Amino acid sequence: MITLHGFAASNYYNLVKHVLLYKQLPFQEHLIYGGSDELLKVSPAGKVPAITTAEGLNISESSVICDFIEETYPAIPLYPENAGERAVVRQIMKMAELYFELPSRRLIPYAFSGTEVPESVKAEVRQVLTRGITGLSRLCQFSPWIAGERFTMADIYVYYVNTIVSAFGSSQLDWDVLAEIPGMKQWNESMSQSVIAKKVEADRLANMPEFMQKVKAQIQAAKAT
Numbered sequence: 001m002i003t004l005h006g007f008a009a010s011n012y013y014n015l016v017k018h019v020l021l022y023k024q025l026p027f028q029e030h031l032i033y034g035g036s037d038e039l040l041k042v043s044p045a046g047k048v049p050a051i052t053t054a055e056g057l058n059i060s061e062s063s064v065i066c067d068f069i070e071e072t073y074p075a076i077p078l079y080p081e082n083a084g085e086r087a088v089v090r091q092i093m094k095m096a097e098l099y100f101e102l103p104s105r106r107l108i109p110y111a112f113s114g115t116e117v118p119e120s121v122k123a124e125v126r127q128v129l130t131r132g133i134t135g136l137s138r139l140c141q142f143s144p145w146i147a148g149e150r151f152t153m154a155d156i157y158v159y160y161v162n163t164i165v166s167a168f169g170s171s172q173l174d175w176d177v178l179a180e181i182p183g184m185k186q187w188n189e190s191m192s193q194s195v196i197a198k199k200v201e202a203d204r205l206a207n208m209p210e211f212m213q214k215v216k217a218q219i220q221a222a223k224a225t
Contacts, residue, residue: 110172
């Protein structure tokens with residue numbers, strides 16, 4: 001059985017969890033937070049999530065984990081058979097990661113500490129997000145799924161990227177980023193209504209109080225040094 005290491009407040013953890021649930025694979029969850037020696041045993045960079053396979057292989061990095069799951073358990077596919085169509089799916093995922101999630105993550109420390117985001121940082125983040133909006137507007141189809149008629153890995157990937165964009169990009173910039181891409185908000189709402197997404201969200205909410213306690217403790221420790 002696969003073991004999924006990490007914590008439910010992490011969007012990347014939830015992304016992998018959604019993939020496992022969608023593919024109807026048996027797995028167990030191991031609650032573990034970043035920065036621990038225990039996590040370093042299964043994740044070389046100490047990042048969440050990581051998985052341990054039934055054979056005892058440890059794998060980290062969410063995109064690598066997702067590809068491993070897809071290749072090992074192809075019965076319920078999340079990538080098209082056609083190489084060109086697969087490339088489009090991966091292009092959407094990469095663009096969402098580079099130009100949507102990563103810039104939004106720059107705002108997380110300010111949100112957690114309650115400090116004002118410097119205007120220079122806001123300008124830089126807006127510039128990168130605008131690039132993402134332009135690219136995703138050209139690539140995404142929402143007909144009805146993000147890459148076309150079939151539900152793919154890009155639907156799961158972008159949905160969990162958007163949780164970071166909405167929680168930190170939009171809130172810290174006072175900018176409804178998802179609304180800038182025609183069809184994105186409607187698709188995102190549809191994704192949130194799936195049985196799997198609701199379960200993942202319920203588990204995330206249950207984990208948030210403990211996660212926030214750890215974040216506050218880290219902020220206080222940083223102030224004390």
